[in-house]
Amino acid sequence: MNAPVRIRVLGVGMGPQHVTREVAEALRSVDYVLAAEKSDDDALLALRRAIVDAHPGPRGPADVVAVPDPPRDRSAGLSTERYESAVTDWHDARAERYAEVLRCRGGTAAFLVWGDPSLYDSTIRIVEKVRGQGLDVDYDVLPGISAPGLLAARHRIVLHEVGRSVHITTGRRLQEAVAAGIDNIVAMLNPPPQRLDVSGLHDWTIWWGANLGAPGEQLLTGRLGDVLPALPDARAAAEARDGWVMDLFLLRKP
Structure with missing residues (x-):
């Protein structure tokens, strides 16, 4: 039986200066970081790389695995119902793409969450959707500055x-x-x-x-x-x- 994939959901505030000691230690322990890539010049992806580079492990900084982000309906004037439906579809598509990488790579992965994972962020929900696809996942959550x-x-x-x-x-x-x-x-x-x-x-x-x-x-x-x-x-x-x-x-x- 394959070992479960471990995921660490890490709150990172708004950049390297906000990373707590607890989160820094977690970053040094992971094999790779999964990150959505929204465009070819995604500035937030570059900022995630800077956070990872600031906290290298024994073998250097963890790999950052960029996953192309699925499209989402961002039309102005969406009703609350249509907005929530669009976000649910987007999360489902994200979970499928992340699950594919996790199945292939295994080990310990991290998601870097802006601010704190408990407040207006859906990484925890998406990890639960990954688990719902049959992947054996064990995860923890570390807080960040909101x-x-x-x-x-x-x-x-x-x-x-x-x-x-x-x-x-x-x-x-x-x-x-x-x-x-x-x-x-x-x-x-x-x-x-x-x-x-x-x-x-x-x-x-x-x-x-x-x-x-x-x-x-x-x-x-x-x-x-x-x-x-x-x-x-x-x-x-x-x-x-x-x-x-x-x-x-x-x-x-x-």
């Missing part, structure tokens, strides 16, 4: 008022949260600002950040109506500097 944690640190704030809660959601569901009476919201996985529905929220306070911890980091804060015109240029500046862009914000009712 994007909301970085946002709070950069703006030197607490994410909630004393004794109050913070609601974490996606940009596409922002208005759902507002309609439910929630008034302290962290929004992640956001569309470009021009596609974000912020109607009725212009007097709220925003703490916004893009590419936190990366060279192209951008920060803005203030009354949303005043900050909103500057968001597209700040987001574009982050993408131009780093070759990719991820942004999030805290929005609080006055």
Whole structure:
């Protein structure tokens, strides 16, 4: 009987500077790292390679096995149902491609997860789908520095008022949260600002950040109506500097 494939799901924050000692030790122990390749000049794949190179094992840095990422329907204006269906199909296709590599190579593999694996990331779900295809897989998960944690640190704030809660959601569901009476919201996985529905929220306070911890980091804060015109240029500046862009914000009712 073949030995089970071991997978280590590792939270890496936003780059080498955020890798914890625990994750660094795990990186030095793996045989290879599986990583989605979204394009021929995928800047996030290059950043994953930099993380791996910064933590070589006894035989040098682990191999990075780039797996072409399956296409996904990213049409603007998708309903919630169609969006969730598109993401499920995408995850299924990813799991099939990863399972093929894992069957061939065996050993110990790692996935490097931006931020923390517990928050708006589906690597754990995909590993479970790999197991569902009959592959004998044993895996563990190590935490990383989350994007909301970085946002709070950069703006030197607490994410909630004393004794109050913070609601974490996606940009596409922002208005759902507002309609439910929630008034302290962290929004992640956001569309470009021009596609974000912020109607009725212009007097709220925003703490916004893009590419936190990366060279192209951008920060803005203030009354949303005043900050909103500057968001597209700040987001574009982050993408131009780093070759990719991820942004999030805290929005609080006055």
